[in-house]
Amino acid sequence: MISSFEEAIKSDKFIITTEVAPPKGTNLEKMLHHIDILKDKVDAINVTDHQSSVMRFPSLGGCLAIKEKGGEPIMQMTCRDRNRMALEADLLFAYSRGIRNVLCLTGDAVPVGDHKEAKGVFDLDSLQLLMAIRQLTSGKDLGDNELDGTVEFCMGAIVTPEAQPLEPQLIKFEKKVEAGAQFFQTQAIYDLENFASFMKYARKFNTKILAGIVLLSSARMAKYMTENVPGIFVPQDMIDELSDTPKEERLAKGIEIAGRTIATLKKEALCDGVHIMAIGREEVVPDILKAAGL
């Protein structure tokens, strides 16, 4: 049986995904609250996997919590912390517990996170992880041994449409499509002209593209991301729009910008859906959807 998310990406509907971040510790209250308010408003919820290499409660655990609440999880899986055996085992476990969607990522580098001396594994990369899932689906593990009971996942990956230089990213994107990535969630996009030109290219491939929408909560954050986060470009007029807004209204302005962007993407049918990342302010995702008219 295919997942409700896979059904959605196989349909023509405008897909909406968002994400929750597991806690640092065992207090799940906040994450569970976010799941409660989001699960019926989106097609699926990603659970991040030690995002930015910061150790947290695992993605797998967050996905199980979503399942328990009747929601649809997308398990983010990076190659940074587990070798191929551990990744395979976690995929078997996830499948056995009803998790059907996996987002395959290479993972941020260890030194950017909060365990700077930990060993970065990278036994596989994002592409090899997609291929590994295909192999498991075929009934064999990566050691070429028969599995007693196999898996079936809806596989996704990421792409950075604003990467500089762009062509190496696009080559990798095509390799991921070839490996069977059924959907892509992009790095945050703000400049719709640039994104439209990426989509003109991406439309040639048989996969679904969900535009990454990261909520801007201040001009400082927008400026910081443009200057420091690889592949993120916030146009100056958007930064000005935020800095011209009184401080106490900036979050509302950020919600308005995100909503406006989503509405335009949908109206102009620029892509197949959006992936909304509110980064610590997940409770405002319903407001973003409202602002987008969804």
Place this chain on the structure above:
Amino acid sequence: MKSITKQKPIEEIQNLLQGMDKVFVIGCGTCTTLTKTGGVEQVEAMKESLQEMGKRVTGGTVIPTACDDMTEETMKENEQYIRNADCVLSMSCALGVHQLTLYLDKPVIPAVDTLFIGVEESPGYFHEVCSQCGQCILGETAGICPITACHKGLVNGPCGGTNNGKCEVDKEKDCAWTLIYNRLKEQGRLDLMRRYQPPRNNHVTLKPGIIRIG
């Protein structure tokens, strides 16, 4: 090809030498001389530091190449000074430390950390270009090793952390895959980047690598 080293913090050396008051110091005339971590000058400076620490230096020498078998001769020549010492402090790379332990019954304490095997691209500029992985991919990556030059050792193209040709872990470091892309493009061989590279064999030679020729 050179073994690139960095001197350990003097506090760490002092710690390692705890309980050993008489020290013989050995440098190396090859790699650590080149990197100024174990040549004549550094050995002299180390002797002074040891004396300041309250140690007695029984002697010191710089071996031409600490990791080759001539080291045994040098040890014999210095036997009387080494005999008087509680230990030997080695300012050679780890290969030299290994070699010294074969000929000495005294503890050999490293004074430097061995960082990588590198090439000297310009005077004083050392660069790690090979990780000796045992399955050379250079023929498909325009002579730039992604196992070594990419922080994550990725073989299928860049990650999302690449930024204007630089790496997410250090803005001073080049993104290996941007370098590979540029060179393959110049050579008209970008199709090589489109190839799927399967997971690597992490055990081409079981550690420790041992090869017998002939």
